[in-house]
Amino acid sequence: MQADHRSGMARIEMDNFQFIDGSWVVDPDAPTVAKGAKVPNPPYEPKIFPPRTYYDPELNQRETELFWPKVWTMAGRVSDVQEVGDYFTYELGPESFIIVRSDADTIKAFYNVCPHRGNRIAYNDIGHASDFTCSFHSWQFSLDGELKRITDEELFHPKVICDRPGLKEVRCESWGGFVFVNMDPDAVPLLDFLGCIPEHFAPYNLENFRIFKDYEIEFNTNWKTAVDAFIEVYHVHSLHPELEVLAETKRCQHDLLENGHSRTLVPEGLVSHRVEPRPNELNPALAVMLRQYGVDPADYDGPPDNVREYLIPYKRKWGEENGVDFSKLSDQQLKDLWNYHVFPNMTLNITESVCIVQRWIPHATDPLKCTYSVQTLFPLLNDPSKTLLDITNQATDSEFVTMDPDNRPPKVRTTDGMDLGYVLNQDIEQLQFQQKGIRSRSFDGMRFSYQEVRIPHYWAEMERYISGEK
Ligand code: FES
Numbered sequence: 001m002q003a004d005h006r007s008g009m010a011r012i013e014m015d016n017f018q019f020i021d022g023s024w025v026v027d028p029d030a031p032t033v034a035k036g037a038k039v040p041n042p043p044y045e046p047k048i049f050p051p052r053t054y055y056d057p058e059l060n061q062r063e064t065e066l067f068w069p070k071v072w073t074m075a076g077r078v079s080d081v082q083e084v085g086d087y088f089t090y091e092l093g094p095e096s097f098i099i100v101r102s103d104a105d106t107i108k109a110f111y112n113v114c115p116h117r118g119n120r121i122a123y124n125d126i127g128h129a130s131d132f133t134c135s136f137h138s139w140q141f142s143l144d145g146e147l148k149r150i151t152d153e154e155l156f157h158p159k160v161i162c163d164r165p166g167l168k169e170v171r172c173e174s175w176g177g178f179v180f181v182n183m184d185p186d187a188v189p190l191l192d193f194l195g196c197i198p199e200h201f202a203p204y205n206l207e208n209f210r211i212f213k214d215y216e217i218e219f220n221t222n223w224k225t226a227v228d229a230f231i232e233v234y235h236v237h238s239l240h241p242e243l244e245v246l247a248e249t250k251r252c253q254h255d256l257l258e259n260g261h262s263r264t265l266v267p268e269g270l271v272s273h274r275v276e277p278r279p280n281e282l283n284p285a286l287a288v289m290l291r292q293y294g295v296d297p298a299d300y301d302g303p304p305d306n307v308r309e310y311l312i313p314y315k316r317k318w319g320e321e322n323g324v325d326f327s328k329l330s331d332q333q334l335k336d337l338w339n340y341h342v343f344p345n346m347t348l349n350i351t352e353s354v355c356i357v358q359r360w361i362p363h364a365t366d367p368l369k370c371t372y373s374v375q376t377l378f379p380l381l382n383d384p385s386k387t388l389l390d391i392t393n394q395a396t397d398s399e400f401v402t403m404d405p406d407n408r409p410p411k412v413r414t415t416d417g418m419d420l421g422y423v424l425n426q427d428i429e430q431l432q433f434q435q436k437g438i439r440s441r442s443f444d445g446m447r448f449s450y451q452e453v454r455i456p457h458y459w460a461e462m463e464r465y466i467s468g469e470k
């Protein structure tokens, strides 16, 4: 072990991990240009953060008016609009949008609002249309959003309809197989907004992933209360102790990225360093990981902590056999789970063979409600009968499953958190109690550890939008 002091924080080296300024460095030898290299932390202001943002209707209104209309948010998957006329709807606070493939090369997004008297145009989550007809008085619009027909046009004074009002368009751009929308016509392009994320994700070929599971559930919490719980791993040992048998819960690398984004690199295929004494035996969860890549656990005679290194060549072989290109993934990407917060309300937990996509949508008016959606995406395999590992119930209950790439599963709206697996249910159950405590007159505010700095990091970015700086 080695220690020095930088800005008052210890720098410690232990078992190939480094601890600098409150964050572990998963791969200290990585060159600074490597995708997994530690990003130096910006200055951190130690203070107690007032909790009003989690419940105050006025602050919520400020977000509705000044924040959400200016920021890119993920609306859905390109794979849901593959054919001309395919569309899906996307709700964001008080707004609703239609995302449609209007021609072979174009995906467009419109406010889901009829220009006649404001009715919603599309009610379905997902559908196919040759044009859009409002169900109220049957005005009709092309897939391009242009007004095609006004029913009984002679009933209108020409002045009322002389602008031939069509569906109002919003910015719509794609990355990684995701469609994003932005209500601000002057917003920077999506790829600029995403900063380094597209470069970090390029080796995974996320555009080739398809939806295996799609769930949605209402939370009785502010959307930020929920996001916060999914961008820090400080709680994992306490809320999800089951995960300690296969993933690091302490020595994780937190990186604050530009534009409010951030990430945590979570070493997988080892026993968490919170566990003492260090185990010598392989546990069932690590055995499942080995089996996933064709290794018989009986043939593995290394220490449990070495599974992550050991599996690298087996993962590369699995990729080749299944027609999934891992050639550009670094060893570090193959070893670990990388959790990205795509500012402001989306997280991506990605490994070479699964991506868990989570999104939190603010309620239209109530700061104490939000809608949580979680999708499991798998890469397309050359043979769909081959199995993948569904890690929703990671640890011993992980299930080997197959994905039919031609059958997109329906979105399941549920009220039972257990439908999402016991790990996510643990988060869901806890969140409602936290939201209640935050509201207490006795609560002073948030005291963030260095392992929770991703939270004030994105708040600061939100404030830049709300103040008009961005
Ligand atoms: S509100 Fe749509 S046609 Fe009347």
Ligand SMILES: [Fe+2]
Residues within 6 Å of the ligand: 229, 230, 235, 236, 239, 240, 427
């Ligand atoms: Fe959690």
